[in-house]
Every structure is written in C-alpha cells, then in structure tokens.
Amino acid sequence: MKVLLRNIEKKGYTADIKDYLASEGYQALKKAITLKPEEIISEVKTSKLVGRGGAAFPTGLKWEFSRKSKEGPKYVVCNADEGEPGTFKDRQILEKDPHLVLEGMIICAFAIKAEVGFIYIRGEYNHAYEVLEKAIKQAEEKNLLGKNILGSDFSFQIKLYRGAGAYVCGEETALLDSLEGKKGQSRVKPPFPTFVGLNNNPTVLNNVETFANISEIILKGGKQFSQVGSSACPGTKLYCLSGDVNKPGVYELPMDITLGDLIKNHGGGVKGKLKAVLPGGVSSSLLTDKDLGVTMDYPNVQKAGSMLGSGAVIVINQERCMVDIAKRCIEFFDYESCGKCTPCREGSKRAREILNNIAGGRGELSNLELLKELQEVLYDTSRCGLGQAALNVVVSALDKFPDEFKKHITKQKCELNVCSMNKGGNV
Numbered sequence: 001m002k003v004l005l006r007n008i009e010k011k012g013y014t015a016d017i018k019d020y021l022a023s024e025g026y027q028a029l030k031k032a033i034t035l036k037p038e039e040i041i042s043e044v045k046t047s048k049l050v051g052r053g054g055a056a057f058p059t060g061l062k063w064e065f066s067r068k069s070k071e072g073p074k075y076v077v078c079n080a081d082e083g084e085p086g087t088f089k090d091r092q093i094l095e096k097d098p099h100l101v102l103e104g105m106i107i108c109a110f111a112i113k114a115e116v117g118f119i120y121i122r123g124e125y126n127h128a129y130e131v132l133e134k135a136i137k138q139a140e141e142k143n144l145l146g147k148n149i150l151g152s153d154f155s156f157q158i159k160l161y162r163g164a165g166a167y168v169c170g171e172e173t174a175l176l177d178s179l180e181g182k183k184g185q186s187r188v189k190p191p192f193p194t195f196v197g198l199n200n201n202p203t204v205l206n207n208v209e210t211f212a213n214i215s216e217i218i219l220k221g222g223k224q225f226s227q228v229g230s231s232a233c234p235g236t237k238l239y240c241l242s243g244d245v246n247k248p249g250v251y252e253l254p255m256d257i258t259l260g261d262l263i264k265n266h267g268g269g270v271k272g273k274l275k276a277v278l279p280g281g282v283s284s285s286l287l288t289d290k291d292l293g294v295t296m297d298y299p300n301v302q303k304a305g306s307m308l309g310s311g312a313v314i315v316i317n318q319e320r321c322m323v324d325i326a327k328r329c330i331e332f333f334d335y336e337s338c339g340k341c342t343p344c345r346e347g348s349k350r351a352r353e354i355l356n357n358i359a360g361g362r363g364e365l366s367n368l369e370l371l372k373e374l375q376e377v378l379y380d381t382s383r384c385g386l387g388q389a390a391l392n393v394v395v396s397a398l399d400k401f402p403d404e405f406k407k408h409i410t411k412q413k414c415e416l417n418v419c420s421m422n423k424g425g426n427v
C-alpha cells in the first residue's frame with residue numbers, strides 16, 4: 001500500500017496541479033474545511049501518525065498544543081532542509097508531488113488557525129524550489145491558497161525560504177532562528193516551538209513526509225491509517241537505502257518491515273558481505289547482521305541500540321574499515337557544529353583529532369576510553385541533537401569492531417580495501 005509515492009509511481013504523472021487534482025488531490029482539504037478544527041486534530045491523533053523528521057513526536061498532539069496555546073498569530077512551518085547524510089526522500093516528494101505537501105500544510109493551518117506558513121528548503125534543492133514556487137502559484141490561482149480559501153473565511157499563504165547549507169538548520173529551533181533572519185543556532189528547549197516558535201508565536205513545525213501523510217488521514221480516516229505498519233508507528237515510511245547495496249533508492253514500505261527484508265528483498269541485497277548498517281544516517285549507531293530481524297519503526301530500532309531518524313539506511317560491507325568510517329563521520333559533525341555550546345564545539349574537535357591520529361597510525365590505546373567518555377559528556381550536555389548524536393557512530397564502531405581500532409593504534413597494516421592507512425596513513 002502506497003500513500004506517499006502513490007501518485008509519483010503512476011506513469012506520466014507530473015508535478016502539475018492538473019495531475020494532482022485528477023488523483024483526488026485537494027479532496028481532503030475540501031472535506032477538512034467542512035469539519036471543526038478539533039475534529040481534524042482528533043483524526044490525526046487517531047491515526048497515531050508520528051513525525052517522520054527523526055524525533056517521532058505524535059503529530060496530532062503537536063497540532064493540539066499549538067491550537068490550544070495563546071491566541072494571536074500562529075505559524076505552520078515545513079522542514080524541507082533534508083541535511084542528514086544519506087537522506088533523500090523529501091526531495092522525491094517535493095520535486096514530483098509538491099501539492100501533497102501543500103495540502104497537508106493547508107489542512108494543518110486550518111486546524112491550528114494559522115494564516116501564514118513557510119517551507120524552509122535545503123539551499124541545494126534548486127529544482128525542488130522551482131517546482132514548489134510553481135505549485136504555490138497554481139494553488140493560489142485555484143483559490144486553494146490565499147484569501148478565503150474555497151469560498152470559506154479561512155485564509156492562508158505559504159512562503160518559501162531557502163537554507164544556506166548548515167546541517168544544524170534542520171534542527172527545529174535553529175531553523176526558526178534562521179527563518180527569523182538570525183544565525184542558525186539551536187535554542188534551549190523547553191519552551192518548544194508549538195508554544196514559542198516563529199517570532200515567539202505558537203508554531204507547528206513538521207517534516208515534509210509528515211505533512212504528505214495528512215490528506216490520506218483526512219480522506220480515509222485516522223483509524224484506517226492506523227491499520228497499516230507497526231502498532232507503535234502506523235503508516236508507511238520512506239526508507240532511503242544507500243551504500244553497499246545492489247538497488248539503492250527510496251522505498252515506501254509499511255513500518256513493520258524488518259531491516260533484513262528491506263535490504264534483501266527490496267534493496268536487492270548487499271554488494272559483497274554485510275558488515276554493518278546505519279539505520280538512521282550518521283547520527284545513529286551501527287547495527288550488524290544480528291539485527292537484521294529488527295522492525296524498522298522508531299521504538300524497535302531504539303530497542304536495538306540505535307535510532308531510525310529520518311530513515312537513512314546506509315549499508316556497509318566487509319571491505320570498509322570502521323576507523324575510516326568513524327573518522328569521516330566525526331569530521332562531518334565537527335564541521336557542522338554551530339559552536340554555540342562548548343561540549344559540542346570543543347568535544348567534536350577533540351574527537352576528530354583523536355580519530356585522525358588513530359587512522360593515521362599515531363593513536364594510543366587510552367584514546368579509546370577517552371572517546372567513550374567524550375560521547376557521554378556530549379550526550380549529557382549538548383544543547384541539541386547534533387552534539388548529542390555526534391559520537392554515536394564512533395562509539396558503536398568501537399564497541400562492535402574494537403580490533404580494527406587496536407590494529408591501527410599498534411600500526412599493524414589494515415588489510416581492508418577501503419581504509420586511509422592503505423593510502424599511506426597520511427591523513
């Protein structure tokens with residue numbers, strides 16, 4: 001059963017509004033404006049939809065918080081920053097079925113009483129930006145956006161805002177600061193954006209995929225939506241399969257699929273022999289072949305010691321060196337740290353130095369304990385998820401593949417094909 005890619009996979013389907021309208025498009029909005037806002041929120045709560053951006057917060061509850069918070073301006077913000085390495089699912093929807101996202105946002109605006117919405121879009125997504133620009137214009141022309149939508153007293157406009165390449169700006173509060181024209185740095189939470197968001201007003205901020213689920217919930221009902229997938233996380237999910245896999249791509253599957261099924265039966269199996277998997281991009285911890293039976297929903301991946309995040313499933317084969325992978329991941333976090341809090345700013349730098357030394361054959365055994373200590377400190381004291389997750393790959397690699405680190409430290413030759421030591425260790 002496809003919800004998110006149902007249109008995209010139809011032959012000849014384009015992002016033009018005429019194709020969306022011919023596929024039940026905006027019927028959910030037509031239905032929604034005949035309902036009371038509370039009824040819409042109740043339907044979303046019944047669906048048990050949880051946010052697809054990583055934190056898995058119940059969407060209906062988020063909408064209810066904003067709806068019930070202080071009177072005055074409220075905002076709807078769509079997080080289309082998609083900066084997690086290995087994630088490329090939102091782009092599919094934005095480029096190929098933009099009205100699915102717009103419709104979800106408009107219904108949300110009606111439910112929480114917002115008049116203005118923003119799509120914060122990754123700076124590099126030029127094509128998606130142009131597609132959205134056209135889609136917004138077309139929706140305005142059809143009176144699906146703008147003043148007195150479909151002849152009602154409900155008015156709502158959507159504006160586009162381009163990011164400038166900072167990973168941290170995908171974090172909801174850094175995104176809001178950036179949207180307000182400030183430097184994109186995370187705020188202290190609480191208060192959460194649902195209460196104190198854009199310009200200090202209540203704001204619903206959801207991921208592209210989250211909004212894309214809304215029309216289905218309103219049209220078919222929350223109960224029907226909740227019948228698919230796992231009981232904890234109903235619905236389908238877009239999994240981004242990449243790395244050493246035969247058929248990389250975006251797969252929409254019910255959230256009760258197992259990791260093994262996803263890789264083997266949908267991704268065409270591993271290229272080579274499986275060594276490890278990152279189920280939620282470089283912010284998650286490594287899983288191994290022992291975890292192939294894990295159900296790919298949020299609580300089960302967490303129970304297995306990792307996290308699903310936005311669903312960036314990166315497959316790693318036996319030819320790759322874990323020290324090399326750990327080093328590259330921490331380089332990313334060090335580079336992307338916004339620098340606002342000391343543990344993340346300094347800790348990621350220190351971890352990067354240590355891993356650079358280990359990878360280059362200049363490490364010490366005591367470094368391994370230090371890395372674990374650093375992870376604890378960063379997890380406990382960093383202000384946002386970037387710092388909290390910065391050493392997940394590193395420490396899970398240390399736990400699951402300690403010999404590879406020790407080999408590098410004792411300057412034995414690393415026999416793996418993909419390893420910086422094989423390039424002379426000069427890193």
Ligand SMILES: Cc1cc2nc3c(=O)[nH]c(=O)nc-3n(C[C@H](O)[C@H](O)[C@H](O)COP(=O)(O)O)c2cc1C
Nearest residue numbers: 051052053079081082083170171172206207210385
């Ligand atoms: C460093 C960092 C980067 C993030 N990047 C994104 C992103 O690109 N897109 C996204 O939707 N959520 C991202 N998130 C999660 C958001 O903070 C937030 O939880 C999410 O957008 C809420 O929407 P949802 O409830 O629909 O999942 C990121 C979080 C962190 C800590």
Ligand code: SF4
Nearest residue numbers: 338340341344384387
């Ligand atoms: S944890 Fe890192 S990215 Fe997040 S606010 Fe602190 S310094 Fe910035």
